[in-house]
Amino acid sequence: MKEIFAGGAPPAPAALAAKVRTLAPSMTRSMQRVAEAVAGDPAGTAALTVTGLAELTGTSEATVVRTARLLGYPGYRDLRLALAGLAAQQQSGRAPAVTADIAVDDPLADVVAKLAYDEQQTLADTAAGLDTVQLGAAVAALAAARRVEVYGVAASGLVAQDLAQKLLRIGQVAHAHSDPHLAVTNAVTLRAKDVAIAITHSGSTGDVIEPLRVAFEHGATTIAITGRPDGLVSQYADHILTTSTARESELRPAAMSSRTSQLLVVDCLFVGVAQRTYETAAPALAASYEALAHRHNPRGGSGSR
Amino acid sequence: MKEIFAGGAPPAPAALAAKVRTLAPSMTRSMQRVAEAVAGDPAGTAALTVTGLAELTGTSEATVVRTARLLGYPGYRDLRLALAGLAAQQQSGRAPAVTADIAVDDPLADVVAKLAYDEQQTLADTAAGLDTVQLGAAVAALAAARRVEVYGVAASGLVAQDLAQKLLRIGQVAHAHSDPHLAVTNAVTLRAKDVAIAITHSGSTGDVIEPLRVAFEHGATTIAITGRPDGLVSQYADHILTTSTARESELRPAAMSSRTSQLLVVDCLFVGVAQRTYETAAPALAASYEALAHRHNPRGGSGSR
DNA sequence: TCACTCTTGAAAGGTATTTTCGGGGTGGGG
DNA sequence: CCCCACCCCGAAAATACCTTTCAAGAGTGA
Numbered sequence: 001m002k003e004i005f006a007g008g009a010p011p012a013p014a015a016l017a018a019k020v021r022t023l024a025p026s027m028t029r030s031m032q033r034v035a036e037a038v039a040g041d042p043a044g045t046a047a048l049t050v051t052g053l054a055e056l057t058g059t060s061e062a063t064v065v066r067t068a069r070l071l072g073y074p075g076y077r078d079l080r081l082a083l084a085g086l087a088a089q090q091q092s093g094r095a096p097a098v099t100a101d102i103a104v105d106d107p108l109a110d111v112v113a114k115l116a117y118d119e120q121q122t123l124a125d126t127a128a129g130l131d132t133v134q135l136g137a138a139v140a141a142l143a144a145a146r147r148v149e150v151y152g153v154a155a156s157g158l159v160a161q162d163l164a165q166k167l168l169r170i171g172q173v174a175h176a177h178s179d180p181h182l183a184v185t186n187a188v189t190l191r192a193k194d195v196a197i198a199i200t201h202s203g204s205t206g207d208v209i210e211p212l213r214v215a216f217e218h219g220a221t222t223i224a225i226t227g228r229p230d231g232l233v234s235q236y237a238d239h240i241l242t243t244s245t246a247r248e249s250e251l252r253p254a255a256m257s258s259r260t261s262q263l264l265v266v267d268c269l270f271v272g273v274a275q276r277t278y279e280t281a282a283p284a285l286a287a288s289y290e291a292l293a294h295r296h297n298p299r300g301g302s303g304s305r
Numbered sequence: 306m307k308e309i310f311a312g313g314a315p316p317a318p319a320a321l322a323a324k325v326r327t328l329a330p331s332m333t334r335s336m337q338r339v340a341e342a343v344a345g346d347p348a349g350t351a352a353l354t355v356t357g358l359a360e361l362t363g364t365s366e367a368t369v370v371r372t373a374r375l376l377g378y379p380g381y382r383d384l385r386l387a388l389a390g391l392a393a394q395q396q397s398g399r400a401p402a403v404t405a406d407i408a409v410d411d412p413l414a415d416v417v418a419k420l421a422y423d424e425q426q427t428l429a430d431t432a433a434g435l436d437t438v439q440l441g442a443a444v445a446a447l448a449a450a451r452r453v454e455v456y457g458v459a460a461s462g463l464v465a466q467d468l469a470q471k472l473l474r475i476g477q478v479a480h481a482h483s484d485p486h487l488a489v490t491n492a493v494t495l496r497a498k499d500v501a502i503a504i505t506h507s508g509s510t511g512d513v514i515e516p517l518r519v520a521f522e523h524g525a526t527t528i529a530i531t532g533r534p535d536g537l538v539s540q541y542a543d544h545i546l547t548t549s550t551a552r553e554s555e556l557r558p559a560a561m562s563s564r565t566s567q568l569l570v571v572d573c574l575f576v577g578v579a580q581r582t583y584e585t586a587a588p589a590l591a592a593s594y595e596a597l598a599h600r601h602n603p604r605g606g607s608g609s610r
Numbered sequence: 611t612c613a614c615t616c617t618t619g620a621a622a623g624g625t626a627t628t629t630t631c632g633g634g635g636t637g638g639g640g
Numbered sequence: 641c642c643c644c645a646c647c648c649c650g651a652a653a654a655t656a657c658c659t660t661t662c663a664a665g666a667g668t669g670a
Contacts, residue, residue: 028648046386050627060650065628076627077657081351081389088390102576104583108437108444111576116432116569120425127421132413139413154597155470158463162564165460169558204601256572259467260565264421267561271407271416278409285558292459296509333617355658365619370659381658382626 016042016086019071027070030059034067038079043087050076115256118246122257125244126264135265138239139272141221142167145195148174151183151211152199155255159225159262160199166270169288170281180207187214194220201243201258203231212236225265227258241265321347321391323430324376326550331535332375335364339372343384348392355381420561423551427562430549431569440570443544444577446526447472450500453479456488456516457504460560464530464567465504471575475582476589485512492519499525506548506563508536517541530570532563546570 020039024032034057038045045053050061053076057064068079102114142148148167152160160176167174177183190196196215200208203226216222216236224237227245234240243261274281325344329337339362343350350358355366358381362369373384407419447453453472457465462483472479482488495501501520505513508531521527521541529542532550539545548570551562579586 030649049625051625054650061627062629062650063648066649081386084386084389085393089393104580106580108441108573108577111580112432112435112437112440112573115572115576116428119569119572120428123421123425123428127417130417132417135417136413155467158467158470162460162463165463166558166560202601206600255471259568263564263568264424267420267424268413268417271420272413275409275411275416295511296507335618354656356656359619366658367619367660368617371618 016071016082023070027067030057030063031067031070033057034059034064035071038067038071038083042083042090046080046083046087118257119260122244122246122260123264125246126261129242129244130265130268131240131242134239134241135268135272138223138241138269139276141195141223141239142172142269142273143276145193145221146173147190147194148172148197149183149186149190149194149211149215150174150176150197150199151187151208152176153178153180153205153207155259156199156201156205156208156262159259159266160197162263163197163199163266163269166266167273169285170270170274170277171284172273172277177211180210183207183211184214187211187220188218190215190218190220192219192221195223196220197223197225198233198237199225199262200231200233201227201245201255201262203228203233205233209233209236225262227261241269321376321387323434323549326430327434327532327534327547328375330533330550332372335362335368336372336375338362339364339369340376343372343376343388347388347395351385351388351392423562424565427549427551427565428569430551431566434547434549435570435573436545436547439544439546440573440577443528443546443574444581446500446528446544447477447574447578448581450477450498450526452495452499453477453502454488454491454495454499454516454520455479455481455502455504456492456513457481458483458485458510458512460564461504461506461510461513461567464564464571465502467568468502468504468571468574471571472578474590474593475575475579475586477578477582482516485515488512488516489519492516492525493523495520495523495525497524497526500528501525502528502530503538503542504530504567505536505538506532506550506560506567508533508538510538514538514541530567532566546574 017039020035024035027035034053037053037057048056050064054061054064065076068076071079073079073082102111106114148164150160150164152158157176157178160178164174164176175186177186187196194215196212198208198212203224209232212222212224212233213236216238221239222237223239223241224233225241225243226233227243229240229242243258243265246257246261274285322344325340329340332340339358342358342362353361355369359366359369370381373381376384378384378387407416411419453469455465455469457463462481465481465483469479469481480491482491492501499520501517503513503517508529514537517527517529517538518541521543526544527542528544528546529538530546530548531538532548534545534547548563548566551566579590
């Protein structure tokens with residue numbers, strides 16, 4: 001027997017178990033043992049060399065190679081590659097069981113997977129729910145602004161700072177405030193063409209609403225980034241950007257997903273403004289990189305480049 | 306440099322593209338060519354022998370093997386198997402999803418979609434590349450810590466604050482520092498059982514490395530959260546948590562995806578610690594909600610919180 | 611410019627795979 | 641009951657592939 005009937009088909013992709021069953025009757029005893037081992041535990045087999053598989057099945061290398069040929073592969077090497085692929089497929093198949101809530105006794109690997117999955121979900125939800133018309137209006141206001149003030153406390157305060165940092169980098173006059181008193185003091189000085197942004201997940205954080213109200217009443221353009229567009233904050237907002245509200249739990253405080261959501265919105269604002277003011281934004285960005293370069297000390301690794 | 310940091314993790318299954326991106330900066334030119342070929346066409350590469358891949362990339366067998374080693378595999382043979390697995394997964398799995406870069410004239414809807422997709426990708430990469438052993442060690446150190454100090458500047462400074470805020474909420478004594486001088490001053494006072502965490506994407510931010518070094522030399526347990534595990538910061542870190550490195554561009558500064566990646570790591574740390582100290586963490590969390598409740602003004606909307 | 615380190619491919623050295631070859635078992639016929 | 645022909649099978653040779661070593665070349669800092 002040479003390769004009388006191995007010719008036609010290319011190497012089998014995933015239908016290996018089926019092929020084994022079909023061909024088993026035409027196999028000799030030793031080859032059946034090999035085929036059985038292969039079909040029974042693709043992952044385990046993929047880790048073995050010819051010699052290893054021969055020993056495991058109590059046969060010889062030659063038999064293993066012959067079996068691989070019979071299954072349609074040029075040699076054992078290729079069978080092994082196919083096996084590795086099959087194993088990977090199987091493994092990825094039973095992955096998405098991470099939707100459950102995080103428990104106290106979850107192993108860390110699960111925690112990582114669940115958190116990552118949840119934040120991905122939050123991003124998708126936020127992107128889907130974001131009103132691009134409102135976003136466009138907000139971007140236009142920002143791009144034309146003489147001065148931008150961002151209000152946020154606690155976790156939202158960090159998002160506020162993030163936005164201010166980014167806007168600064170593209171040459172805008174932006175500042176973030178976490179101190180409610182200073183924020184109000186600051187809001188009093190705003191006028192038309194200035195922009196005030198309030199970030200609050202609950203939509204009802206007094207410390208953030210108050211400065212926005214003051215800014216609103218002084219004629220500034222006001223933007224609210226909130227998870228509750230029906231909240232009090234919206235009363236004083238010209239433009240409302242809605243963040244998504246994901247489920248929370250004891251071990252996964254709301255701050256986690258609301259922060260992710262808020263940051264995406266903030267990034268969208270930033271990129272939008274950068275596009276609109278590209279002429280000045282691009283050189284400003286480049287300059288800020290340049291200015292900070294010497295703060296990084298490239299020694300310590302292997303290559304630097 | 307031998308295999309200083311290639312040891313810990315077992316061969317990666319699907320996180321290969323992420324790993325390539327993380328390690329690429331520390332690679333030599335030829336190795337980058339190989340890594341690029343591998344990441345660009347896993348299926349095609351899996352079909353090649355060492356010699357074939359060497360010829361394709363215009364390098365030598367030795368370089369190919371070196372690259373495989375750097376990526377965490379014992380040799381080329383194993384890289385090839387992993388590649389076959391990856392190829393199979395891609396084929397059966399979801400769409401290839403090639404995101405174009407963000408252009409100046411992209412409509413806002415596209416900007417939103419691209420940003421969301423990219424951040425999702427970053428999360429997946431980070432989760433896949435995170436070493437749970439290191440993470441576990443870091444969590445254990447944090448849970449047992451008497452005091453926690455977090456160092457970070459600029460965008461990473463916000464992440465540092467986020468972590469400190471969270472740890473505070475579950476009753477840990479944690480503080481974040483952005484001022485390099487104060488950070489060093491603070492680091493001097495640390496001792497054994499204290500924990501210092503440095504957050505730097507580049508791994509070479511002097512302002513952050515310095516306090517970590519001081520803390521390290523005073524016997525504190527040190528943790529580095531960085532995108533460059535081969536960077537200078539790692540020299541003073543007992544535990545290294547690697548964030549993923551995504552491609553960046555003019556309109557999408559590196560700070561964006563590195564921040565997303567860092568935040569996921571920080572969240573994992575937080576949840577891990579909360580699990581370990583559940584007895585004290587749960588009531589502390591509840592108490593902090595309670596204490597802030599009156600700061601939210603429920604008027605104006607439907608629900609409250 | 612010189613000394614030094616890091617990078618790289620050629621070639622030697624080892625393993626894994628494939629092929630060859632002959633022993634041993636089995637079934638049919640004498 | 642014995643012999644012969646056939647084919648399955650594994651040991652070992654042959655080959656292909658992978659890994660390691662080594663020295664020359666490129667790049668870098670003094």
